[in-house]
Amino acid sequence: MGIKVKKDFVSKSKYSIKCPNTMSAKYITFHNTANDASAQSEINYMKNNNNEVSYHYAVDDKQVIQGIPENRNAWHCGDGSGVNSGNRTSIGVEVCYSKSGGARYKAAEKLAIKFIAQLLHKKGWGINRVKKHQEWSGKYCPHRVLDEGRWNEVKQAIANELASLKGGKAEAVKKETKSSTSGSKGNANVREAQAFLNSRNYPRKAKFTKLIVDGYTGPKSLNAALRILQYYGGTDIDGIWGPKTQKATKVLSVHSYSKWWTHLAQSALVLRGVYVSIDGVYGSGTKAGVIKFQKSKKLIPDGIIGPQTWKALVG
Structure with missing residues (x-):
C-alpha cells in the first residue's frame, strides 16, 4: 500500500506569487527545513504568506502534505526563474524537524525516503532524478544531512526503496566527494561572494582561514562574513552574534x-x-534584494541594513 498524501493546496488567487508557471517536472529536490515545525505548519506558513517561497510537499514523522500541484513550479531552489532552473524543473520535498534532529527528524527522513521512492516509481524515473538543494543554487541544504555527511547514504536509501517497489536490484549511487562538489559546479554568484571574502588583507586579522571558492554556501562562509563585520565594527572578533556586535552595528548603515x-x-x-551584483554600489538592485530578504525574515522591509537585518544575514 502506497503512502497516502494529504492535499492542502495554496489558493489559486496566489498562483501568481507561489507557482506562476506550468511545469513538466524532471527532478525531485530534497530539502531540510530550517525549523522544527510539522508538515501542516510548513504548508500553512506557505499558504498564508505572500512571499515568493513555495514547495510542493512537506513531510514530517506522521504524514506527507502537498501544497502545490506537481504541474506548477515552486520557488524552493533559490536559482531564479530560468526554464532550466531547479525552481522550474523540480518537485520540492521539505523534510521537517530538521533544526534539532532527534527521533522526530529521523522518522520524518525515513518517511520522506519512502515517499520520494514512491514518486520516482510512479514517474518511471531512476535515482539520478533526485538532487539536493545545494546542487541548484549552492545553498547549504539539506543542512542536517550535509552536516552529518550522509547525503550518499540518504540517496542510496532512496535507491533501495525504489528497487523494492520495482522488485529488482538496487542501483548503486555514485558517491559524491569534495572534488565532485567544488569549483565550477557550484553557483557562480556564491563563488563571487566567497572570492570577495578572501580578497582583502582583513580575513587574516578577522581570524578565519581563507575559504574554498567552491560556490557552495556553508556555515564557514557566513561565519567569515560575520567576523569581517565584527572587525570593521571594532568589536570582539569571536564569530558570535552577541550584545557587543549588535551595539556596534546600531550606528552603521x-x-x-x-x-x-x-x-x-x-x-x-x-x-x-538573494542574488545581487557584488559591485560595491548600493543601487536599486541591491536595495530590492535587501527588501526581498527582509520580507522573507519578517523584518521591516525598509531596504536599510541595520542590526536586525545584519543579524539575519550573518548572525
Missing part, C-alpha cells in the same frame, strides 16, 4: 559606509540566496 561595506552586504545577501 550600508548607506553611510564605504564600498567594502556594501560589498560585504551584497556578499552576505548572495550567501543567503
